[in-house]
Amino acid sequence: MKKNFLLFVLLVLAGRMSAEEFEVDRFTYKVLTDNTVEVSSYNSGALLDIEIPSSVTNNGTKYSVTSIGDYAFSGCGSLTSITVPNSIVSIGNGTFNYCNGLTFFSLPESVTSIAGNAFAGCSKLASFELDGTNTEFSVVDGVLFNKEKDILLIYPAGKGTGYTIPEGTVEIGEFAFSESAMLTDIEFAGTLVKIGDAAFSKCAGLTEVNLPVSLISIGDKAFNGCKGIVSVSISKAVSSIGKSAFINCSQLMAVTVDPENMDYSSLNGVLYDKQQTTLLLYPKGKGDNYDIPVSVNAIGDYAFYGTNLTSVTFSKSIVSIGAYAFADCSDLSELNLPEDLEIIGDDAFEYCTGLEKLVLPDKVRIIGKYAFMSCQSLKEVTISENAEEVGRNAFWGCKKLESIVIPDKVTMIGDAAFGSCRGLIEVTLGVKVDTIGSMAFSSCSDLMVVNSRNPEPPVCAAEDIFDGNESVMTLHIPEDSDEQYKDALVWKNFKEIIADLEKPAPDSMVGLETRASLIVDSSKNGCVVLISNKEQTVCVYDVNGKMVRSQMLGKGMNELALADGIYIIKGDSDSLKVIVR
Template sequence: MTLLLLAVGVNAASLDDLAYTTTNGEVTITDCYVSARGELVIPATIDGKPVTSIGGDAFVDSRLTSITIPNSVTSIGDFAFYDCASLTSITIPNSVTSIGVGALESCTSLTTIEVGAENVNYTDVNGVLFNKEKTDLLNYPAGKGGNYAIPDSVTSIEEGAFGGCTSMTSITIPDGVTSIGGAAFYECTSLTSITIPDGVTSIGNDTFWSCTSLTSITIPDGVTSIGNGAFDGCRSLTSITIPDNVTSIGLFSFHDCTSLTNITIPESVTSIGERAFANCTSLTSIAIPDSVTSIGERAFGGCTSMTSITIPDGVTSIAEYAFSGCISLTSLTIPNGVTSIGYGTFQFCTSLTSITIPNSVTSIGELAFRECRFLKTVVMEGLPPTVDRTAFETVNENAKVFVNPGYLFRYGNVGETWNGLVISDPDEKSLYDRIEELTELIIQKDAQIAGLEQRPTQSEYDAVVTELDACPSLEDIQEARVGSVVLTPTGNGTVILRMMIEESSDLSVWENNGESVEVELPLTEGKKFLRFALK
């Protein structure tokens, strides 16, 4: 049975209504209308029946500023008060024995959580919600902000515990923590760095999602898995080292890390998940270890600065759009083990000029090389695979395919087209390779010449000499003093060098002791400068 409870019946200020259900004589609050504003006092009974539960999502997106929970309530459901952006405080009564996942997440105005002193399962410390033993940190109010040191008693940080804490700038995690729940620090947009203690073995899904100011993070060697979306949207993160024990990189793990320039993937990793590095627009190259056997859909899609990538021989499948939009990628060799090239795998790789497809490939999917407008050379090492008619759509209009001579008859005759590519004489490939080598050599020589051209010209050198010649001679100087050394020209072809003797007890304050050393030195005709050294 579902009933509508009018605001008048619940003694609520600026509230129109609540929705609730009654089961076995007990009431569960299931919804709060979005029009509700101000303070709400939930009654202990409705129609003579006790209110014992606040259901999951019951107050999601509510704009209430204060909610009083009666001492009859024993359970608060998952995400019950999620994103209550106007809620500033809340008190958990003594009667509550169960609080669901994310119950108080993303309440961006919430600065304190209070718990009844006699509650047997929960407690608060300075407005932060813990279990009674203070070993589990359940929720840090999203509006609290600032710096925070987690108490040493804590061993577990629960899912979403710091979610939406946009003004938190730093956090210290004690060494005793061994578990960090999913989305624990999501949208902590002011957090710049964090160190994960050695006892943690896994980083859950969305743990640091959209921590847009995070520039560095230390992942301990004991971590074996990085969850889906773990660092998704960490746009200030510049580099990261994945520990040697990690075996898989999850979906969206480093998606949209637009400042990431360097990442090391260890030999322990066997799979790279869907969009794992998609939109990492500053990543220029990446070495995929030999242990990897599969590359997920759009794994490197949109990595616009990536110029090279090495795919190991152990890879047997490259999923759809895996390298789509890698507009700086110029060449690539597909390992001899891959059997299929998926839908749109290299679509919009507009700088790709050549590619070698091994004899293991049996199919090339739709739009696989679409819009690779500079692709001029395709080398087929095996029998013709099954190719979708759009696979080479809008590549360079003069693109050629070079075929293993033993299989040429299966592709057609030289000069004919195969899937839009001109079948070329295999001997021409050798000549083409030689031209490519010579072109590269010319580029190197041009660079050397450019370096030589940066050297000063004869006229520039002469100008410097003229400038030096214009400097004053010793005869032009009446007296020059540097420190306690005095030079005095005599006017008769000599100069007097006089050195004053000074003393100090601390190498800081010096005093003249009244003594000096004086030497008269001849000036050789045509010479303008003297220099001396103490030995």
């Protein structure tokens, strides 16, 4: 199988050095250019004090050491000091993460770039120092700033329990205070305008956050995991709040917004947009049940992420639920979704492990990727009649699900959509299912019966749709479809193929039997020839539902150049599949 072959290749590669890497004196270097390298790792389990050389020679070639790569020293807990040469220009992501023995770090004047999370989790790091005259950075009381001292870049996690951000600071950079476990008190500068992504992420000791009135922007995951924060006040100037700015704040009871704010509002401690049509954040510590106001028509990304909800009442007007909106709400046992709902976003209900039954309203068209992944108690699922596709991994790991019926308007089932549904016994595929993604029903060890209602066998993206278990499974297909299925990839491998399903009614096949003619001319390197009976625009989608191109067709013959793969081409009224080899 492909997975085993790939694993074998990776194991072989792991045992030898890459052609672009070499080792000298325990340092592993990655070649960047003809005469420059970066440090990619240090091969010793007992680091104490080390010095990075400014140059290194390998096979007669001398290289200048110009950067320290991503995660090069990550997790080196015994490292107490490191000397960085004046040749180093950049320090990458996570380079010194969790180097808990470091107490200070001296920057040479050559360094011009440092990733914000380069020192995350360095619990004893108390100060930065500058060696020489650096043109990009400055240090104020051990804290790293940009040269102009108006952007705070990295606060050393071991510096202390309290900190006052200097006046004149306008921005706190990404990951600047991330994982500063000692930090309990922070006083913001009155000049502060922006807090970057994950700036205070996992500062579990923070108990109070008094945001300044000057603040305009709060980044994604800015206060993620700040478990001690109880309340947050948003001033009238704030115009941008990251989607997951306050997730995993387990004690957060309320978010209040200045009534004069032009972009946001709050109601009983819950954050909304100004018009209160989109619910943006339900504080994790607020309570275990909630009635969503009738004004709300959309639930934003991460809105209820990880909360302790046991029940929620939706307003009837809600049409969309955003990505991760209810993810990890493990106490949520019942869902009565609103009748006007159309879109369920990616990961919207993943890890809702208490859910046992799911009925999707008839208007739901889109079921996003990972939407109900690992809902391990889910026993019953009714997919809406108007659903058009089931996204990648949408129901992966729903191990108690015993049967599933794919409605007749669904055309595509994404990769691993029902993978690892170990209790699944029977699957019924709707009449318009014409494309099934890789591993769609893999690791469904109890699956014995598949009913495919499409007279034409759906295109399988790979031979691993059913993990190769077709030889012990029974396939039921429409009358007079034997020959098509017995010659088709994957379908021909079933132990038993029985043509005993009723032929679909003609009106249910509209869009399938009235397709434009489609020819793949392999002599022209994947040129698809599409014959159209009118002028129209067609959109081309890959097997994951991503649009890869659109093109205006003229009446008659048209050519589309496409790379090898499986595609769905949708016109004004027609929908067809094509394999380009």
